[in-house]
Amino acid sequence: MGLTVAVTGPTGEIGISAVTALEREPAVETIIGMARRPFDPVSCGWQKTVYQQGDILDREAVDDLVAQADVVVHLAFIIMGSREESSRINLQGTRNVFEATVAAERPRRLVYTSSVAAYGYHSDNPVPLTEDVPARGSAEHYYSEQKAACEALLADVTTGSSLEVFVLRPCVVAGPKATALADAMPWNQLPGPVRAMSKVAPMLKPVVPDPGFPLQLVHHDDVAEAIALAATAPAPPGAYNIAGDGVVTISEVARALGGRPVRVPAVAASAASAAISRVPFVPSMLEWLHVARTSVVMDTTKARTQLGWRPVHSAQETLAALANVV
Template sequence: MGLTVAVTGPTGEIGTSVVRALERDGRVERVLGMARRPFDPASRGWTKTEYRRGDILDRPAVDALVAAADVVVHLAYVIVGSREESERINLSGTRNVFEATASAARPGRLVYTSSVAAYGYHKDNPSPITEDVPPRGSPEHYYSAQKAACERLLAETTAGLETYVLRPCVVVGPEATVLLRNMPWEQAARRVPEPLRRLLGAVPGLHPVLPDPGTRFQLVHQDDVAAAATAAVTAAGPPGAYNLAGDGEITVTDFARAIGAYAVPVPGELVGLTAELVDALPAMPAQAEWIHAVRHPMTVDTTKARRDLHWTPAHTTREALHTMARR
């Protein structure tokens, strides 16, 4: 008998790739995908996957999902939203998944997709960061703080389970476009009438501009995260935390060129002052907090995932970027 795997968030930016990878793996017999909105597995070419309607905030629905699984993969998570909404879903919902999995009789393994943001954006972080560095989070950055809080929840609630914590850097790909969709001009474009958007798009030389403080960062392709998740599901290596990133690094200038924008060099001190202003002003949109992510370099070491999970990313950081830009 093969594995039955329960997946929360199966149709999200990472979830779609993870389910595809599980579908291809001969050691997986059945995938139970729980989402709030209906989806048709057959329309996606999925033959092992069954749709379960449910919300991670609904504990009975989570209990029913995990009770039927050998392995639970928790992917459901709000990346961009209000601090209050994301905290409710990310912390309360995640607690439901962790506690339900730990108390159910059948599951023996839990795979949780955290983030390198859990380490926090701190000036004294080593570079590159290894898994030995404790996930401190950054209180001024809601996503970072919540990822670190979820890892503390994991440690508190899942004794007796084999737990795998995947910490990818920014995930990109043809379906993983949240980074691109939340650029300021993309947000503004949604409020501009379509005829005017077409007219502006036809103006020669009119391109968005991004400030580049020179901070280098990594990306990882959605399919490479899925490969690591499958390795964890099938216990290809020991339980524990694993950093995930594509080879190489890029700058904001590299990112801007790939998406058809311009980049302007700015002093790092200006980014710091802007971040402090964001913290001080009331009623700032939650997306503004992401400026903290470029205040200090954050690159991670992936030696442990390569050695213990036998994971090798198929895409470099630069290649992953271009798969998103060409979507």
């Protein structure tokens, strides 16, 4: 009998590609997806997947989901949201998934997508980051803080259990079916006519400061392959950095997505980050500026050598594929 894989958040930018990759795996017989909104798996052409509506904050719904599974893949998360709402869902919801999986009899593997953000933005971290660097997060960025807290929680909840625990730490995920990076650009929040004018008049293009730190990107299909491997391969459990080959600059990202890059000294990014940290009530969206204050380039050797992962798309190709659709 093949594997049954339960997936929280199967309808997200990573979820759609991850379930598509799991559908191709001969070892996988059934996939059970759960998220809050109504969704029909047939709309994606999936044949092994059933979908049940449910909230990870609802422990009974989570218990019911994981009880049916050999492997649990936890993707459900709030990335762009307020500090308060994201904290409620990400911390309590993730706790429910981890505790329910440990308590259930059937699951033998748990795959959790953490993030490069779990490392935090610390100037004393090595570059590139390897998996043995502590995931200490940065308290001033809600997402980074929550990703680090979830990893600590995972270690705590699974200590002493026989579960095989895989933690994937992807960099920014992008591609034609993962447009959040482009959607987050401030000019894409502008009204349509203003945006259209900036496309034809270069001087109206919004300015994007580039402090010079390189960025990694990973294509949604490559991260999906990593998830499918973590769910099914005879690989050692543990943490794995996930990023495409090569890097892009913030200037290249800005240019590709419709902005006008301007190089600024690296100290400007640190100063902006420090200034934001001192303000007591910062809008959660602004906290993302901390990301640009240092390099968080990761070493992906372990995913290649131990998980058997080979990304097909480089960072440059992933950016080009995203730029093609926005």
